[in-house]
Amino acid sequence: MLIAEADHAVGVSELTGHFGLNHNAIRQHLAHLVAAGLVIERKGRSAGRGRPPHEYLIDPSAQNRWGVVGSYEQISRLLAEVITSGLAPEEVGRRSAQHLRAPDTSVDPIADLSIAMARQGFQPEVREVPGGADVVLHSCPFASTASVAREVVCSMHLGIAEGLIEGTDLRVEELVACDPDSANCVLRVRYDASTEPELRRGKLTLAGDTAPDEPG
Numbered sequence: 001m002l003i004a005e006a007d008h009a010v011g012v013s014e015l016t017g018h019f020g021l022n023h024n025a026i027r028q029h030l031a032h033l034v035a036a037g038l039v040i041e042r043k044g045r046s047a048g049r050g051r052p053p054h055e056y057l058i059d060p061s062a063q064n065r066w067g068v069v070g071s072y073e074q075i076s077r078l079l080a081e082v083i084t085s086g087l088a089p090e091e092v093g094r095r096s097a098q099h100l101r102a103p104d105t106s107v108d109p110i111a112d113l114s115i116a117m118a119r120q121g122f123q124p125e126v127r128e129v130p131g132g133a134d135v136v137l138h139s140c141p142f143a144s145t146a147s148v149a150r151e152v153v154c155s156m157h158l159g160i161a162e163g164l165i166e167g168t169d170l171r172v173e174e175l176v177a178c179d180p181d182s183a184n185c186v187l188r189v190r191y192d193a194s195t196e197p198e199l200r201r202g203k204l205t206l207a208g209d210t211a212p213d214e215p216g
Contacts, residue, residue: 003039009055011044030056042115057119074120075142078156090204093156097163109168110135110189116164117187124187132170132190139183146180151206153180158204161187172202 002018003010012030016023033039037059044055081092101116110126110133117124121141127134137157140146146153154177162172171192177185188202 003033003056003058009042009044009057011053011055013053040115040118042111057115059118075145075153075156079145079152082152082156089152089155090159090162090201093159093161094163094166095159096156097160097166100160101164109165109170113161113164113170113189117161120160123183132173132188135187135189137183137185137187140180140185143180143183150177150180151204154185154206155204157185158202161189162201165189174202174205176205176207178207 002015012023012026015021015026015030019026030039030041033056034041040057040059041054042057043052078089078092078096081087081096082089085092087095097116100120101112114124114126114135117135117137121139123138125136125138127136142153154175157177158172158175161175165172169191170189173188173190175185175187185207
């Protein structure tokens with residue numbers, strides 16, 4: 001499938017050109033793929049006046065069906081790097097982020113962060129707050145591993161988020177990590193002009209079964 005094989009988000013015009021079908025037929029097929037949980041629909045960059053076009057990426061929950069790396073192969077690789085490199089889990093997560101970014105990043109770093117986390121299976125929900133956003137992670141793709149090595153896995157998640165926003169004016173303030181089986185962890189990201197790496201790194205808070213209802 002073109003969407004699964006592409007190294008970028010694919011738009012309707014590219015699909016119609018590739019398959020030689022009417023754009024309405026393409027849109028109908030895409031609607032079925034989105035409804036089936038096989039692809040993700042997002043807004044692309046605006047080319048001028050009018051609404052920005054939609055573009056499509058594979059849904060992380062369907063990764064194995066498209067023949068790409070699944071979540072547990074990913075976590076096994078990261079844990080192996082922690083063991084063999086001697087690096088802290090947060091640093092391993094941060095270094096791995098370069099391979100996890102969404103293709104064709106946009107002008108909105110919070111949206112790009114959310115897309116990247118969605119592609120890994122976190123089911124993020126962005127809640128805007130003054131100065132940034134709280135990204136609620138409704139699912140943990142590594143729940144069974146996190147249940148026995150929670151601090152290690154959550155530290156890697158924190159590092160991944162930090163790596164994903166590197167080079168932007170965002171910083172990770174905190175990852176409030178809840179019970180992996182119930183998830184709903186909260187990644188607090190804020191806009192910050194600081195260029196000092198140490199000042200841009202967040203803290204990990206291991207919370208209870210549910211995340212705070214109100215953003216902090």
